[in-house]
Every structure is written in C-alpha cells, then in structure tokens.
Amino acid sequence: MTKIKKNYSYAYLLIGFVFLFFSNGRWTLPLATFIAPIFLIRFLRFHKPLKGFIFLIFAGFISNIFIWKEQIPVPGFVYYIMCFMMSLFTALVFLTDRVYSQRLKGIVSTLILPSAFVLMDYISVLTNPGGTFGALATTQSSLPLLQLLSITGIWGITFIILWTASIINWLWDNNFNNNAFHNALWKYVLPVIIIILCGQIRLSQNFTDNTVKIASVNIPKMGIQHIFNDKPDSVNEQINSSFLNNCEIAAGSEAKIVFGNEIMLNMSSDKEDAYLEKAKAVAVRNNIYIGLPLLIYPIENPGARPMNKITWISPQGEILFTYFKAKPTPGEGSYGDGVIKYFDSPYGRISSVICFDMDFPKLIQQVNSMNIDIMLVPGNDWKEITPYHTYAASFKAIEQGFNLVRSASRGLSASFNYKGQVLSSQNYFTSKDTLFYSDVPMNGKRTIYAVIGDSFAWLCIIFFIIISVIFIKQK
DSSP, X not given: OOHHXXXXXXXXXXXXXXXXXXXXXXXXXXXXXXXXXXXXXXXXXXXXXXXXXXHHHHHHHXXXXXXXXXXXXXXXXHHHHHHHHHHHHHHHHHHHHHHHHTTOOSGXXXXXXXXXXXXXXXXXXXXXXXXXXXXXXXXXXOHHXXXXXXXXXXXXXXXXXXXXXXHHHHHHHTTTOHHHHHHHIIIIIHHHHHHHHHHHHHXXXXXXXXXXXXXXXXXXXXXXXXXXXXXXXXXXXXXXXXXXXXXXXXXXXXXXXXXXXXXXXXXXXXXXXXXXXXXXXXXXXXXXXXXXXXXXXXXXXXXXXXXXXXXXXXTXXXXXXXXXXXXXXXXXXXXXXXXXXXXXXXXXXXXXXXGGGGGOHHHHGGGGGTOOSEEEEEEEOOGGGTTHHHHHHHXXXXXXXXXXXXXXXXXXXXXXXXXXXXXXXXXXXXXXXXXXXXXXXXXXXXXXXXXXTTHHHHHHHHHHHHXXXXXXXXX
C-alpha cells in the first residue's frame, strides 16, 4: 500500500468524522447514520489496526461531546467519561471487523461488523442506566423500514445500518467488480428490498377499528417548576384542582379516558386519600376512566424519596391499579417493583408505564403475553430531547403491537397506532392548549417480536461467537 494512498485515507476519516455529528444525538439525520460508518471502515482498511483504533476513539469522543450535550443528564466530568466510553466500545467493534477482515473473506465477512455491533448494543441496553436511549436504531424514521421492529426489535434496524456499511466496503475491496455486485444484489439488496416492501404492505393495511377519544391534561406553564416542590404549596393545589376540572371538560368533549403528564399531581401523603375521593367522584359523575399521575411525599418519613406513580380509577369509582415508575431518570433513585399491570375496558385492554420506563425493552417485554391494546404513558422531558424521546417510545408500539399515547410536559405529546403512524401530536413549547386529544384504535395487533423476543439479537451473538472460533482456529 503506497504512502499516497495512506495519506488519502485521512479524507475518509474526515468525511466519517463530519457525518458522526449527524449520526445520533441532537442533530440526527437518519441518512448520516448509514454514511458515517462507511467511511470510518474505509479509513481503517488503510492502517494498522491499533493506529486506526486510536484515531476512531478520538473521532467518536470529540463528536460525542457535542452531540450528547444537554441530552445526557449527568454532571461535567462524568459526562466526559461517558462520552469516552461510548466511543471506546464503538471503536472496539470497528477494530474487531478490521482484524477479522484480514483473514476472513467472501460476503459472509460482511456479517461480522453488524453482528458484533448488535452484541455490543445488546449488552449496553441491558447494563447501562439509559436503556435504549441513544441506541443507533432510534435514529431512523422511515416507517416501512421500522416495521421490521415488529419481528426483530431494534436489533434488526441496527444490523441493517452496519451491514450496509460493511457491504459497501466489501464491494470497494473487490473494486466493485461484476461478481461482487452480483453477490451483493442477491444476498443484500434483495433481502433489504423485501423488508421494505413488506413494511410498506403492513403500513397500507387499513383496518376499520373503532376508536376511543383519549384526553391528556398538560401542566400549566406557570406551574411547571412547582411540580418539583418537596413541600407542595398553593400553586400545586391549584394544579391538582385544575386537573379534575379539566377531566370534566374533556368528558364534555366525549373523551372516555383522561390522564396527565408525569408527576403532575404533587402532594403530601396525608392529602392523597382525600384527593382520590374527589377524583372518584369526577370519574363516576362523568362516566370516564381517570389516570392520576401522582408525586407523593411521605410525611411519616421526610427524608424518603417521593413516590412517582399513576393510579387508575374506573367510571364506577374503583381503583383499578397503581403503577410505580420502575426506571427513573439516572440520579432520581428507584421507585417501584417494575411489575406492569392492566385493566380491561369497553375500549380495549389498557396499561400504563411512566416516561423513561419505555426505554427498557426487558421491562416492556412483560406485556408480550398480555395482549395490550392501548399503552398510556405520562412523561416529563426537557427541550433538548424533544421530540426524540416520544418518537423513540413509539418503537415499542411497533414492537409490541399496542397503540400508544404519550403525554409529556416539557416535551412532545403524541399518539401512535401500532404501526408507529402519528395520530395526533402537541408540542409543549409551541402549544398553549391545556388538553391534548387523541382518537385511538381500540385494538392492538399481536406481533412476531412479542412471541420470539430478542431471538434475532441472539442469532447475531451466536453467529459472532462461531465466526470468532473459526478466526482463532485459522490464526
């Protein structure tokens, strides 16, 4: 390899580095997520593995510092450590591909990078406190492609992104000759086209499902800071009272189910029972289901963390269930046992989790056998993760086949059907409306992913282990 070619390879690094800034995080462009790894792989091909590995670590580290700023809620020094670790593990995957590709040839070698990346992503989602927040698959917005979620979960999307980069580099290594093109056409292009066509067919299927009007109540902008009061004041009492008034207004607009933003109803534990009785009376009087997003401060233990939960009340004034938030934002502590519950209604089987819970596949997979029709999720975001966090939640709707309404203060409130199509939306930062309405299908759709779970991820892991054994034996 000539010195000129090696020097020329730094142009590939520069191109990949630029696209990294748009491949995830605050400036995400879905196409950039596909393009960045193509040129990073190409750069590595021209250099010794260790040298290329070090360059990739620093390219990823620098871009991470900018793209995750104010999106990852951790303090200064810890933030830089996290940015470095994310870059380190990603670069390690590319290094593995670089080393293996020296010895393993043929189109099967293109499966090394995507399977290794799925392995890394799978471990990351299981072990890090952010779940799928920032996962590579959540950068994508093409609904025909995203229907693959209903079979493979996010792992199939991740695989295709990295397989695309690997295939292009394999063609490049083979000088784009006819044999390589023919191989790629049948073994890569055709499967991807079939996936997208099947996704388009799934999207085009229109079922005449009945719908139910669901309303969510937003925290007034003037009261947004008061919801965090550890000693609830008169403003909190006004918000609590206005929530019930808005439930009656929503019922007058023919809403059958009403709930609110996360931790909207802030009160001390000695006032909870009295408030529940008022809410029961409103539910009975208006014949509606009410979900109370509560933040309860225990007066018997002033030093204890508040309880973040949602309590559902039936039109008959009965408490149907209370769910405690299981996965708080990092630093908030732990609230609940993580057991997802549901109730049956004339409008389908309904369940709830809270905000960040939707970023954890293992938690949401509890609903695999529950046949949930509608998932109602109170949320509380911030501007830098809007609208990303709500759209990322819609991935779970496609995976599990339920219809979704996510009601977010300081974020995007939106409803989706089980195909991920937006039914209605309202942005906290641009809307002055107190109530957000959605006409939501009453029936969900059982998915293959709900049956087989993370089987595709395990197939990738098994493949990578087998190919590693072959590589070691050859060496």
